[in-house]
Amino acid sequence: MRYVRLDTPKPLSKIGLGTWQFGSREWGYGPDYERLAADIVRRAVELGVTVFDTAELYGFGRSERILGAALAGDRDKVTVATKIFPVLPVASVVQQRAVASAARLGVTSIDLYQVHQPNPVVADQTTMRGMRALQDVGLVGEVGVSNYSLRRWQVAEAALGRRVLSNQVRYSMLDRRPEEDLLPYAAQAGRVVIAYSPLAQGFLSGRYDAHHPPTGAVRRANPYFLPENLERGRTLIDTLRQVAAAHDATPSQIALAYVLRHPNVVAIPGASSVEQMERNAAAAEIDLTEDEYAALMNSARAFRPVTGLAAVPKLIRSRVRT
Numbered sequence: 001m002r003y004v005r006l007d008t009p010k011p012l013s014k015i016g017l018g019t020w021q022f023g024s025r026e027w028g029y030g031p032d033y034e035r036l037a038a039d040i041v042r043r044a045v046e047l048g049v050t051v052f053d054t055a056e057l058y059g060f061g062r063s064e065r066i067l068g069a070a071l072a073g074d075r076d077k078v079t080v081a082t083k084i085f086p087v088l089p090v091a092s093v094v095q096q097r098a099v100a101s102a103a104r105l106g107v108t109s110i111d112l113y114q115v116h117q118p119n120p121v122v123a124d125q126t127t128m129r130g131m132r133a134l135q136d137v138g139l140v141g142e143v144g145v146s147n148y149s150l151r152r153w154q155v156a157e158a159a160l161g162r163r164v165l166s167n168q169v170r171y172s173m174l175d176r177r178p179e180e181d182l183l184p185y186a187a188q189a190g191r192v193v194i195a196y197s198p199l200a201q202g203f204l205s206g207r208y209d210a211h212h213p214p215t216g217a218v219r220r221a222n223p224y225f226l227p228e229n230l231e232r233g234r235t236l237i238d239t240l241r242q243v244a245a246a247h248d249a250t251p252s253q254i255a256l257a258y259v260l261r262h263p264n265v266v267a268i269p270g271a272s273s274v275e276q277m278e279r280n281a282a283a284a285e286i287d288l289t290e291d292e293y294a295a296l297m298n299s300a301r302a303f304r305p306v307t308g309l310a311a312v313p314k315l316i317r318s319r320v321r322t
């Protein structure tokens, strides 16, 4: 395992584990997945993974409970990161919600407490007042944000009066916007970009095609999995396969190596099996050459999926068919 070079209390592994899937019906993994989830967590710890991401929203608290129970005695060794969903995130609410999350996780301190998304009405000054109080009493270690622009990340830092260690954003070969400003800022200021959906929810695994799309509500609502887009993505998947062959690796591992190339990035793929977790952890050791990186970038740029409003009628039609 490789770790981010930063002055954090505990080392942050380049590959973490995302746990939206835990206790969340919308991924469609069924009742046996809960037991598997615990095995995934334990194997991740064995492999040197130290970043575990959850949220009060995931499975309405079930993900936090499953993760906390699975980590058990290892809780103090790793960075447990959770998120407040900011409905009216005034200071007193932030404090109550942190206490509830800590109880579900079974921890006395949340290593990284993140604001799940910017609130359009409540200013960060208000939310960060609550975060600062939580840090002062030791219930929260580091503060993070999620889905924040660079500007709002910096505003949050000014409001906290301390570093806001991380910004968790969608970052994969298909979603490269963080490369424009968030990644340079993180590298220059000693901050971390936590890449969520680094496999584009499994699109980049090459496991799915127009005739075999994934099931489950999350991916049925994701335009990348429209048959048309799965078809359009074939060249990109072929490129991933070619690079993977040179490393005796899988397309998913190469897609993770692409985002991990940036020094201050931690990727938090979810996993539906222990084997996926093992492969994801191993991806931290892959070094892409300049030529490989350029080929991946060019192939990703050439992929033009149907997204946004244009995708909406197609998504509705594909849902009606299934």
Ligand SMILES: NC(=O)c1ccc[n+]([C@@H]2O[C@H](COP(=O)([O-])OP(=O)(O)OC[C@H]3O[C@@H](n4cnc5c(N)ncnc54)[C@H](OP(=O)(O)O)[C@@H]3O)[C@@H](O)[C@H]2O)c1
Pocket (backbone or CB within 6 Å): 017, 018, 019, 020, 021, 053, 054, 116, 146, 147, 168, 169, 195, 196, 197, 198, 199, 200, 201, 202, 203, 205, 207, 214, 250, 252, 253, 268, 269, 270, 271, 272, 275, 276, 277, 279, 280
């Ligand atoms: N802050 C936010 O707003 C936000 C939003 C979304 C996610 N997140 C966080 O980020 C985490 C990861 O994002 P995500 O779950 O949306 O997407 P992701 O990590 O890109 O995709 C996860 C899915 O990819 C497949 N997969 C994983 N490893 C694989 C491997 N080695 N080989 C082949 N397939 C593999 C699995 O699905 P199958 O096996 O079923 O194909 C798995 O469920 C979440 O768990 C959550 O913690 C945060």
